[in-house]
Amino acid sequence: MKLVLIGCPGAGKGTQAKVLSEHFHLAHISTGDLLRDQVKSGTPLGLKLKTIMESGGLVSDEIVSQLLRQRIAEDDCKNGYILDGYPRNVSQAEGLDDIVGSLDKVVLIEVPDEAIIERMSGRRSCPVCGAMYHVKNNPPKTEGVCDKCGGGLVARSDDNPETVKHRLDVFHSQTAPVIDYYDKKGLVLKIDGTKDIDVISGELIEILEKL
Template sequence: MNIILLGPPGSGKGTQAKMIADKYKVTHVSTGDILRENVRSGTPLGVEAKKFMDAGKLVPDALLIDIIKDRLAKDDVKGGWMLDGFPRTMPQAEALDKILPTLGQKIDVVLNIDVPDEELVKRVTGRRMCKCGTTYHVQFNPPKVEGKCDACGADLYQRADDNEETVKQRLSAYHAQTQPLIDYYNKRGIVATVLGVGDIKAIFGEVVKALDKRA
């Protein structure tokens, strides 16, 4: 099964992606991971991408599409893949539609994890981090002692971009770029939307139901 995973920032997409990959034995293809891997390995595409990343610019579509095409041509995705972080825009979706037939592949399902904006703002602004890598949430997963990490006792901190204004900007950009994608794939009847609110396992249960219908 070939899956495109869509969901706004803070929707729990990363957690569901891992569970989907484990259950359905599909290769999780994350745009961020592939970019970092190409840069780390010093591939020609990675060297090119690094120039933009070092300058704090977005990697251009043409280059990103080449990187995705290269990744989807590898043997480990033959049993199915899940694209996470691509496509994000209509031009990327249209480019993917041109790439896939050349690889003998097609999209089976577009899984859309939908969460209301007010819930996302609450989730993201309540996140607290520790330098040891443990994460908390002031409401959903608070530490035993306020402001202190359970694991190592260090002070917790809030990421600079986890504030309401930044979150709302990110959500606005997501809706502007991604809503057209949902409409685009809906016309083909391949979108499955799951509400990403509540218990993680319960949400995954709904994801499984949606994917099994398509399988």
């Protein structure tokens, strides 16, 4: 099975990718991880990538395609794979067709922007022990204080509502054409991402098992 997983930041894409990859024995391929692995490996390509990424530049589609091609040739991809974070634009989607042939489904996890903003702006973490909280969904016993170690909880600066809103706008403008592209091919499977994680996984598995 070959899947593409699309969801905005905070939609729970990573969690679902993990569940699906375990259930169907699929490799979970994140292009971000692929790039970071190259950098760590210190190959000539890795060194080149390091320079590009450190200067805030964009890695070319050509390089990402090349890495993807190598990755899906690996043993753990024999059963199939889930692509997470790719393609981000139509030209990448077209390139992907050349690399993987036909996809089985493009799973779109949909969560309204307001819900994402609430999810992300309510996150708090403990800088001492790393524990994570949410002011509404998973509050500490005492407001602002870590249950485990008594550390003072902090919000990440990029979780503030304005920043999250901006990231969502960027996501929608980049992704809408990709969703259209796959919609025309009849591949898009829309899932309501506001439900509980287990409910979403259950629905996804049930639908995908029938493919």
